[in-house]
Amino acid sequence: MQSLRSLAQLSRISAAAGRIRVIVPEIPSLGPSLLPRWRAVAKHNVINRLHRHSNLHISSALRRSSETEGQTEGPLWKTPRTMPMDKYEYDLRPVFATATMAACHGGVSKKRMLTRGSCPTTDNKVVFCTGGAGSICSAQVRAMVHLGANACIIGRNVEKTENMAKDIATARKGAKVLGLGAVDVRKPEALVAAAERCAKELGSIDFVIAGAAGNFLATIDQLSPNALKSVMDIDVLGSYNTVKATLPYLVESANKYKVDGKTRPKAGTGGRIIFVSATLHYSGTPLQSHVSIAKAGVDAMSVSVAIEQGPKGITSNVIAPGPIADTEGMARLATDASRKETPRLIPSQRMGYVKEIADATIYLFSDAGNFVNGETIVVDGGQWHTQAVDKGAFKYPDFLLSGETVSGVAGMKKSKL
Numbered sequence: 554m555q556s557l558r559s560l561a562q563l564s565r566i567s568a569a570a571g572r573i574r575v576i577v578p579e580i581p582s583l584g585p586s587l588l589p590r591w592r593a594v595a596k597h598n599v600i601n602r603l604h605r606h607s608n609l610h611i612s613s614a615l616r617r618s619s620e621t622e623g624q625t626e627g628p629l630w631k632t633p634r635t636m637p638m639d640k641y642e643y644d645l646r647p648v649f650a651t652a653t654m655a656a657c658h659g660g661v662s663k664k665r666m667l668t669r670g671s672c673p674t675t676d677n678k679v680v681f682c683t684g685g686a687g688s689i690c691s692a693q694v695r696a697m698v699h700l701g702a703n704a705c706i707i708g709r710n711v712e713k714t715e716n717m718a719k720d721i722a723t724a725r726k727g728a729k730v731l732g733l734g735a736v737d738v739r740k741p742e743a744l745v746a747a748a749e750r751c752a753k754e755l756g757s758i759d760f761v762i763a764g765a766a767g768n769f770l771a772t773i774d775q776l777s778p779n780a781l782k783s784v785m786d787i788d789v790l791g792s793y794n795t796v797k798a799t800l801p802y803l804v805e806s807a808n809k810y811k812v813d814g815k816t817r818p819k820a821g822t823g824g825r826i827i828f829v830s831a832t833l834h835y836s837g838t839p840l841q842s843h844v845s846i847a848k849a850g851v852d853a854m855s856v857s858v859a860i861e862q863g864p865k866g867i868t869s870n871v872i873a874p875g876p877i878a879d880t881e882g883m884a885r886l887a888t889d890a891s892r893k894e895t896p897r898l899i900p901s902q903r904m905g906y907v908k909e910i911a912d913a914t915i916y917l918f919s920d921a922g923n924f925v926n927g928e929t930i931v932v933d934g935g936q937w938h939t940q941a942v943d944k945g946a947f948k949y950p951d952f953l954l955s956g957e958t959v960s961g962v963a964g965m966k967k968s969k970l
């Protein structure tokens with residue numbers, strides 16, 4: 554490596570016809586295995602020298618070309634970067650606007666766009682969301698609509714779905730939100746028709762949220778095969794039907810809104826799906842075997858979509874909410890006692906809010922979430938890590954906050970450290 558570095562001093566810059574090139578002297582004796590490494594080290598060396606002594610603009614252009622090569626040639630993976638970052642790499646201010654508001658760049662000043670939080674220029678991005686009239690998913694869609702997207706929300710109950718669509722549309726002047734009721738996610742043909750109508754009326758489907766789910770409390774021995782089947786059908790089959798119905802549109806969107814992680818995508822992002830799952834199955838939850846089984850399937854499906862469709866530009870991720878306050882799910886399943894007790898068992902000492910699920914959604918759909926694929930974002934205040942904490946005598950978090958040391962068990966600390 555040392556001799557390559559000194560040889561690299563011989564390389565030089567050529568600027569002709571508006572193009573800048575690094576001229577690297579050929580060393581045929583290096584052989585085919587060392588030659589690519591030599592070229593990359595030499596180039597990097599020149600760019601470092603340029604950066605120290607010369608025009609920054611030129612050097613960052615060269616750095617970009619050098620790094621792209623490094624991705625395929627290999628040696629630069631091992632070379633720590635010494636250059637300053639491009640603004641795109643640290644300026645996140647426009648990110649959450651560009652997630653959905655491509656046209657804003659040309660239409661309004663950045664300052665106005667950021668302070669208003671919405672864009673007067675018509676934007677063509679469309680969110681397709683199953684369960685979109687529900688507590689959590691309506692908040693996810695509302696946040697996207699506020700930022701500039703249009704949306705189609707899917708549900709069985711016609712009145713509830715249409716009313717919620719009207720309400721979400723108030724998040725931004727001019728927003729188009731279709732409430733597609735009488736669509737059961739268990740019926741593939743109903744979802745195909747809903748996706749077709751959505752794309753036809755709003756122009757595309759760029760983002761999908763698979764959030765429809767059902768839940769109740771029962772032990773596995775009390776559970777009938779039909780009850781288990783019903784949850785599996787809605788959560789697993791419903792999510793699968795959603796993927797199948799929307800994938801062609803998502804692939805089209807991913808093709809249209811390509812991202813490379815190095816340059817700000819002028820027209821924003823597209824071709825992304827989020828599955829709304831849960832954390833129940835991480836350490837096991839009594840009375841919730843049916844949902845645990847179903848959500849584990851949903852998590853696995855998301856990874857499969859990421860692996861198989863990622864090369865087409867799709868990202869597929871899971872958001873796993875913890876207990877979220879003021880939701881239909883909590884209202885239906887929590888007793889007064891558990892509602893009171895639950896916050897104590899959460900490291901953040903409170904339940905979550907629908908806003909916090911919406912925040913994670915915007916992140917994953919935005920340019921900030923480009924390289925997150927096949928992942929689960931748990932939004933639960935750390936709750937699932939403490940699902941087993943109250944099994945013993947050391948009450949959480951009172952015991953930790955008391956400063957007492959453990960006593961009354963054989964495995965306690967014997968002396969001060």
Ligand SMILES: NC(=O)c1ccc[n+]([C@@H]2O[C@H](COP(=O)([O-])OP(=O)(O)OC[C@H]3O[C@@H](n4cnc5c(N)ncnc54)[C@H](OP(=O)(O)O)[C@@H]3O)[C@@H](O)[C@H]2O)c1
Binds near residue numbers: 689710829
């Ligand atoms: N709430 C929580 O604290 C919590 C915690 C962890 C995970 N989650 C997950 O977050 C998501 C939303 O929960 P939420 O509490 O907001 O529930 P929610 O308000 O009950 O929303 C669920 C929505 O799904 C729709 N839906 C149910 N079955 C359907 C079907 N067969 N076809 C079409 N749509 C269907 C319902 O609309 P229709 O009745 O009109 O069909 C409803 O609007 C779920 O995936 C849930 O498992 C929630």
